[in-house]
Amino acid sequence: MFCIRLTKQFKLLRTRQLHLTSINVKNENKVASETSKTAETSQSTVDKEKVDFVTECMKKFCLGPPMHAVSNIDKRILVWVKRYPSIDQVPDxxxxxxxxxxxTKARIRISFILLFVGIxxxxxxxxxxxxxxxxxxxxxTERLKWYMEVKKKAEEEKQNAEKVQ
Structure with a gap:
């Protein structure tokens, strides 16, 4: 129960931060007079930094759908199942x-390939x-031939042993 409350508060805090940044972005789009442009440019850079920070937080703290860091093999799989046209275009x-x-699609394709190879x-x-x-x-017949060869070799060795004595 306590954990649920904490997660709800954390989500509310993040949505408030996003709301504040969206207000700052809206304010940034308003046209200002030439005298206040210098003050506003410094403020707009700060606002842009806030927006960048929030987008980084969105990636890290999973605002929206949960994200997966893509490895090189995952990139190849995504291209092989035609989710993306090339490896360069796959996001991080x-x-x-x-x-x-x-x-799942890759597993199905591999199972079909292995089935075909088995056939x-x-x-x-x-x-x-x-x-x-x-x-x-x-x-x-191959087994009988092998037994006959073994018997012949054994007889030859026996005869050679008798000749020596």
Missing amino acids: YVSYQCIQHAH LICISAIMSGKREVASGKNIA
């Missing part, structure tokens, strides 16, 4: 919803098996 911060949709591997295994059967090779 993107909403969580945007990055989640991009990751190709299965088809190639079937084709190579059929080729081997057509040439007369199978596991049973």
Whole structure:
């Protein structure tokens, strides 16, 4: 309960700050006389600094949708799912919803690619098996040949051992 009250007060404080900066921006747009232009230019630079500060706070403290700092891999994913046209145009911060949709689309595309590769591997295994059967090779005959070779080698070694003695 106490935490909820604190968060509400903090949100109200931030909205008040935004409201004050928007009033300053509106006042900045009014045309002033030439005598007060020097005083107003110094005040307008201060107002612009306030606006810049508030926009930085908006990015950091998530006023609006929660933002995600984009890494290089995230930029590539966002371009691959055609959310942005190029890597250069991807901003530094993107909403969580945007990055989640991009990751979901990328996962789906990768699963389709892996499914396609798996099907190709299965088809190639079937084709190579059929080729081997057509040439007369199978596991049973290969195993019998291997056992015969092992027996011949064992007999030769036995005969060589008898000759030596």
